[in-house]
Amino acid sequence: REAAATAVGEMGSEAKELIPQLQQLFSDENWSVREAAATAVGEMGSEAKELIPQLQQLFSDENWSVREAAATAVGNLGSETKQLIPQLQQLLSDEYSFIRQAAAIAVIQIGKLNTQQILPILNAAHKSSYEEAVLRFIAYFVSGGEPNAVTLIQWLGSPEEYPYENNKFDDTRKEGKKVLKLFAEIGQATETLDDLRPELERQIAQVVDRVKWDEIQKLLKQLESNNPDATDAEKQAFVTACIPPNNRQRFVGALQAGGKEALKELLDNPYVNVGVAIVEGWQNPN
Incomplete structure (x- = not known):
């Protein structure tokens, strides 16, 4: 037979x-x-x-x-x-x-595959150090060099160096928003990818940590001017309270990464309530 x-x-x-x-x-x-x-x-x-x-x-x-x-x-x-x-x-x-x-x-x-379809290939790149270079090339090849796919390949799939390690990441707010938006679009598709999901979470934290968020810098300068003796924990609490609700969870997640001790300082911090009032006044042109 x-x-x-x-x-x-x-x-x-x-x-x-x-x-x-x-x-x-x-x-x-x-x-x-x-x-x-x-x-x-x-x-x-x-x-x-x-x-x-x-x-x-x-x-x-x-x-x-x-x-x-x-x-x-x-x-x-x-x-x-x-x-x-x-x-x-x-x-x-x-x-x-x-x-x-x-x-x-x-x-x-x-x-050709779309951006979502190359994610399992990038996940597989974690399985063997002998295969990762080949799989990363395949991901690029089947994507046709589409810009979003290229960005993902730079950040995910166990590259030799991540963009923030080789000074290829533009840490402006515009670029940060672009990368985070792309990460958000693929988030759900990575839930079943056991290696890519934690890698994605690490890269989100890196972008949030490294981007020069203009609004936050302005808030911190204002806080330092009005409260020169504020501790780092108080500054964090102030900024967290002032962020628009739809963005707040992202920063709360970053603060949680600091551990229990950092969170203890934030609980019941008077700067949370005071900070909201200050920012509301700061945003009011009158």
Whole structure:
């Protein structure tokens, strides 16, 4: 049966009439037969596209050789299998490097991906130091160099250096808002990506910490002028209270990263209430 499946594959598209028989081999008890059947489908090209659902089922086969053959076959079918991108992305986290490589190559063969779709590739870059450079290149290649994708690749996916480490990050407020907006857009899509999610959270903290937020600088100068003896904790409390509600949670999260001791100083701090009144007056031109 294995030899028969191999022969069908070698015949290519000319063996189209044998597809019903080939389909039966996908459930064969022998893993080598299932592997040969998957390989044959890939070699037959678009003539065998009706067997794409069967290839998808083989992605979860217990045998790693079968999973690798299925991923390779999907790649050979190209754009015909674009609906299987989510399943291929899952294979990028397979325990076997051969399968991860086959899935990555298949993604390239299928065609261009959007910003959300390259996230699993960047997540997979964390799995092995030997593969991260290749996977990061694949993420760039399949994105077509789209600006938002390039920004994500600079910040995520275990790069050798992050933008703030090689002085390539423009720490102006405009650039900071741009990066944070992009991070917000992909936030939900990273919830199931076990390596990328914590990396994203770290990068958000880095941007918030490094950007020169003009409004906050003005508030701190005002506070220092009116209250020259204010402690750092009091300054933090003041700024937190003055931020617009829709932005406040982001800064509260940054303050929480300071630990319990920092939070103790902030609780019941009189500058919170006083600060709100001061800023309301400062914002009033009269």
